[in-house]
Amino acid sequence: MKLERLAHSPGAVADFYEEALGTLGALCERTWHDRLEVVAAGASAQLWNETGALHEVELWFPPPEDTAPREAAKEVFPGCPLTFRLTEGLRPTPLALERVVLAEESGGRPPDAAVAEKLWRAQFPETNRWQLVMPFQADWHFSLLALVRCEIQAIDQHWSLRRLAVSLPDGAPDDALAQSLEFAALATNGSAAIGWPQPEPGRWRELLRTALETDLATDLAAIRERQANHLRRELERVEDYFEHYEQELAARAKRTGNATTKMKTAERLAAAQAEHARRRADQVTRHEIHALAHLDSLLLVAEPAWRAELAVAVAHRPQSLTARLISRARCWVLADDTANL
Numbered sequence: 001m002k003l004e005r006l007a008h009s010p011g012a013v014a015d016f017y018e019e020a021l022g023t024l025g026a027l028c029e030r031t032w033h034d035r036l037e038v039v040a041a042g043a044s045a046q047l048w049n050e051t052g053a054l055h056e057v058e059l060w061f062p063p064p065e066d067t068a069p070r071e072a073a074k075e076v077f078p079g080c081p082l083t084f085r086l087t088e089g090l091r092p093t094p095l096a097l098e099r100v101v102l103a104e105e106s107g108g109r110p111p112d113a114a115v116a117e118k119l120w121r122a123q124f125p126e127t128n129r130w131q132l133v134m135p136f137q138a139d140w141h142f143s144l145l146a147l148v149r150c151e152i153q154a155i156d157q158h159w160s161l162r163r164l165a166v167s168l169p170d171g172a173p174d175d176a177l178a179q180s181l182e183f184a185a186l187a188t189n190g191s192a193a194i195g196w197p198q199p200e201p202g203r204w205r206e207l208l209r210t211a212l213e214t215d216l217a218t219d220l221a222a223i224r225e226r227q228a229n230h231l232r233r234e235l236e237r238v239e240d241y242f243e244h245y246e247q248e249l250a251a252r253a254k255r256t257g258n259a260t261t262k263m264k265t266a267e268r269l270a271a272a273q274a275e276h277a278r279r280r281a282d283q284v285t286r287h288e289i290h291a292l293a294h295l296d297s298l299l300l301v302a303e304p305a306w307r308a309e310l311a312v313a314v315a316h317r318p319q320s321l322t323a324r325l326i327s328r329a330r331c332w333v334l335a336d337d338t339a340n341l
Helices: 010-023 081-090 113-123 175-183 201-255 259-286
Strands: 027-032 035-040 055-060 097-101 127-132 137-153 157-168 290-314 317-326 331-334
Touching (some): 010 027, 010 035, 113 127, 113 331, 137 201, 137 317, 157 175
Antiparallel strands (some): 127 290, 137 290, 317 331
């Protein structure tokens, strides 16, 4: 899901800078409501110099309506490079995998079999027969959440912050969890008894990449359409120019009988054709779209689920399946040791 962009507030941004720079070890003093005196060294000073040498500066947080020219080293404005560098500095390296446990919503009571069957048939309508072989057993379901800063480089640069949630191990997107994470109730007891899955960086990267591509599809479609229209106009301009120029050179060659002039005209025509191809390729390159993802945090979520042994028939072929019913999402997830339906 794409998180809503906050309106630029100089006061809030100044508070963020004061706290963030202090976390990195800088000395900060608020000299005025829109001024912040900073004495930085080491990690905090690397925002201004790569060596981390001692640096002193008074930052100014001008109001959004102020349209005067900006000095990026000491003025903080929407899209300021300092803000991006400060965000990168706060990001732990290597990225930590945090864990959280959601509270049980049903009070520990197993779901009714009829309700469970109704949810199954809504999710897998091709099922002919459904039977619960054994009573529900308490279990855990795991999801992976990621906070991702997305940069789309096109004619204009686009930034967005997105929260992605995928179910493990199947990788199915869980938009409901991504949207409701702020309101989720956390378990108060410990998580020592939970058998957390082992991290799989390669597989998880592919799952998040697929989820991000799906989440970006709408935004990319609009950007791609705009890029295509702009590229079409630029190519038409290039084609029109070189078409007339090459026609003029060809006409000159026909009008003259001088061999030297004909040779020079042929050379110019060959050069024009080569430049024509180069300009076309240059315009195509200029209108490429690059989507870059910056992973800011990873969260592994465990939530109560109900494990069930099922006997089902799909296309009149009987199967024995193991699946988990997630009460929060009211959906089924096939176990990792179960074949797909």
